[in-house]
Amino acid sequence: MDNFLKINKKINSVVKYEAGLSKLADKKKIIKLSSNENSFGASFKVKKILSKLDNKVFRYPDPQGTKLKKAISKKYKVNKNNIICGNGSDEILATIAKIFSGPGDEILFSEYGFLMYPIASQLAGAKGIKVKDINYRNSLKNFTKAITKKTKIIFIANPNNPTGTYLNNKELKDFVSKLPKRILLVIDSAYAEYVNRKDYSSGFDFVKKNKNVIMTRTFSKIYGLAGLRLGWAYCPKYIVDIFNKVRLPFNINLAAIEAGVAALSDNKFYLKSVKHNSYYLEWLKKEIINLGLIPIPSVANFILVKFPGKGKFTAKNVNNYLLSKGIILRGVEAYGLKDFLRISIGKKNELASLIKFLKIYFKKK
Amino acid sequence: MDNFLKINKKINSVVKYEAGLSKLADKKKIIKLSSNENSFGASFKVKKILSKLDNKVFRYPDPQGTKLKKAISKKYKVNKNNIICGNGSDEILATIAKIFSGPGDEILFSEYGFLMYPIASQLAGAKGIKVKDINYRNSLKNFTKAITKKTKIIFIANPNNPTGTYLNNKELKDFVSKLPKRILLVIDSAYAEYVNRKDYSSGFDFVKKNKNVIMTRTFSKIYGLAGLRLGWAYCPKYIVDIFNKVRLPFNINLAAIEAGVAALSDNKFYLKSVKHNSYYLEWLKKEIINLGLIPIPSVANFILVKFPGKGKFTAKNVNNYLLSKGIILRGVEAYGLKDFLRISIGKKNELASLIKFLKIYFKKK
Numbered sequence: 001m002d003n004f005l006k007i008n009k010k011i012n013s014v015v016k017y018e019a020g021l022s023k024l025a026d027k028k029k030i031i032k033l034s035s036n037e038n039s040f041g042a043s044f045k046v047k048k049i050l051s052k053l054d055n056k057v058f059r060y061p062d063p064q065g066t067k068l069k070k071a072i073s074k075k076y077k078v079n080k081n082n083i084i085c086g087n088g089s090d091e092i093l094a095t096i097a098k099i100f101s102g103p104g105d106e107i108l109f110s111e112y113g114f115l116m117y118p119i120a121s122q123l124a125g126a127k128g129i130k131v132k133d134i135n136y137r138n139s140l141k142n143f144t145k146a147i148t149k150k151t152k153i154i155f156i157a158n159p160n161n162p163t164g165t166y167l168n169n170k171e172l173k174d175f176v177s178k179l180p181k182r183i184l185l186v187i188d189s190a191y192a193e194y195v196n197r198k199d200y201s202s203g204f205d206f207v208k209k210n211k212n213v214i215m216t217r218t219f220s221k222i223y224g225l226a227g228l229r230l231g232w233a234y235c236p237k238y239i240v241d242i243f244n245k246v247r248l249p250f251n252i253n254l255a256a257i258e259a260g261v262a263a264l265s266d267n268k269f270y271l272k273s274v275k276h277n278s279y280y281l282e283w284l285k286k287e288i289i290n291l292g293l294i295p296i297p298s299v300a301n302f303i304l305v306k307f308p309g310k311g312k313f314t315a316k317n318v319n320n321y322l323l324s325k326g327i328i329l330r331g332v333e334a335y336g337l338k339d340f341l342r343i344s345i346g347k348k349n350e351l352a353s354l355i356k357f358l359k360i361y362f363k364k365k
Numbered sequence: 366m367d368n369f370l371k372i373n374k375k376i377n378s379v380v381k382y383e384a385g386l387s388k389l390a391d392k393k394k395i396i397k398l399s400s401n402e403n404s405f406g407a408s409f410k411v412k413k414i415l416s417k418l419d420n421k422v423f424r425y426p427d428p429q430g431t432k433l434k435k436a437i438s439k440k441y442k443v444n445k446n447n448i449i450c451g452n453g454s455d456e457i458l459a460t461i462a463k464i465f466s467g468p469g470d471e472i473l474f475s476e477y478g479f480l481m482y483p484i485a486s487q488l489a490g491a492k493g494i495k496v497k498d499i500n501y502r503n504s505l506k507n508f509t510k511a512i513t514k515k516t517k518i519i520f521i522a523n524p525n526n527p528t529g530t531y532l533n534n535k536e537l538k539d540f541v542s543k544l545p546k547r548i549l550l551v552i553d554s555a556y557a558e559y560v561n562r563k564d565y566s567s568g569f570d571f572v573k574k575n576k577n578v579i580m581t582r583t584f585s586k587i588y589g590l591a592g593l594r595l596g597w598a599y600c601p602k603y604i605v606d607i608f609n610k611v612r613l614p615f616n617i618n619l620a621a622i623e624a625g626v627a628a629l630s631d632n633k634f635y636l637k638s639v640k641h642n643s644y645y646l647e648w649l650k651k652e653i654i655n656l657g658l659i660p661i662p663s664v665a666n667f668i669l670v671k672f673p674g675k676g677k678f679t680a681k682n683v684n685n686y687l688l689s690k691g692i693i694l695r696g697v698e699a700y701g702l703k704d705f706l707r708i709s710i711g712k713k714n715e716l717a718s719l720i721k722f723l724k725i726y727f728k729k730k
Binding site: 039 | 370371372373376377379380381382384397400402404405406407411415416418419420422423425426427428452453455459463464465466467481488517546547549576577585589591592593594603607609610613615616618620621624
């Protein structure tokens, strides 16, 4: 590092997050099924609010996001004093890791878990430990086995991204009850709104009844606000206090606050999105099977699909073919899943196009 | 901490940032001169863009902010590969502190410096050291004296907030040339656009010629985008690379990117804002003196005013009186300046109201 300033070791070793593709140089019209956004866009109520922001943006946003917390509190029936908001749930995950762990500590997450978990661990200077899945499903048994004296945080996404699988309420309840109280469990329920299973719990009860559990949520998926960066978490009060001390004073922007409030008020749009997802998740699963491919059972707004390891129909070849048709899926090599592609539940016509081209490629009718 | 999780020591000791007041419970119409925003709001071109965001916000923002960096590069005539963007310049300051300092290190900043500097130092686990001003002006002599083997970063705002004073090009050039290369100098030029002095430099040349200098800027002031959170910095390339590795993947939101690009394209609005500021800064200074008060010489879009230490006309009493009239100034006790109030250069009618009420309070005609 000649002629350069000395960089903190823990910082220097961080691996950069690579976002999914979102543009294709040679295509004007693209179908993007790579980032699990709400393909309907944002609700009409949100659109109306955005067009009225013009006279507000020059003022600093409310550093407490009071209006937004009230709206979340009302919609999800939780005390507003137990809510924190972040510049996407990313910020919450990274900040929580910094608060509760440091050099010498260990953080556990699934081998096929959201890429922000290893990044958050590295940024905190802690050691990230990958825990083996069983059948592409988080294994709580393996998590329990991986716990050491150094374990400070466990990140579990439920449903899990990119696999789409979930843990049921009973399994999680049992896990939480046996978890040492000195370990923080972060339940990342980014896709909770899409799950239609009766034995699923997004985690409210676990937070309510334990001092070592928090649940994170996002406005990037069902509410269609990925561009504005807005996430929140339901936490014990002492975690709210410390988070609010260490976050940036104005971590969430005014457009996110205003659009977030509007999004929460539009139940019709929410229900339409859920209904669409339930239907097309099943539809897509069947079409995938029909093509001779293997979909991992998903309850979220995406499906992870397994492709043959060799030959013309590998994930890489299929992906390149689809890209040439303007269709963007999410390659998941970075997750250690090189034989897989992840497909977001897009709009009807987007999914129809995808299946049409896949059928051509696989020469099926 | 019974029953609670263990919190990292360096995190637990952080002092919370208190933002300026922005609402008054009993007032509908308020005049806010407390946060140095552009009182004209945002430019018309920005307003037009915001109303067209509706169909874009559901997608994740470009993690590289390419479009925005190109626009900054064009406007400020710098290489786009030497630009980083942040969720406000706050994020850049905090992240830079984490990259280049840690426990055992020292960070220097003015005794009357922006409150984010001590916060950024604490978040990095480094020790913040206050350096004495001379006549409310950053003293480079005192900065030089304060340097120890442990010094890793020096934060200097130029012009300085909340004092409004500045260091000239020659002074800074001399300081940079003598600064040990192992120390990073962060020149925070948040108010640069407002300065109309020929001997002022916002810092481009210092960054260009040195590997240990960066300059931060913001869209929150002259461009009127405080609500959307957008800051940037001009850096040596190796700092760009490490920053982009450790920031959140989607740290800047889509509304900020789009509005930022539009803001940079509206030179007419920019010039109007600069012209207004030059005129009313002088005007306000004279009115302040006319009231028998002492303004600190300012080149920014605010003035720090000294009030008597005792009696009816203390900063606290005047502030309370003005609040009762719906006028919000910035109290600066948190900066160790309890006898002072900071006044943003608002619109003509806002400043006229302020002076009218001050004259009534001070019984001057």
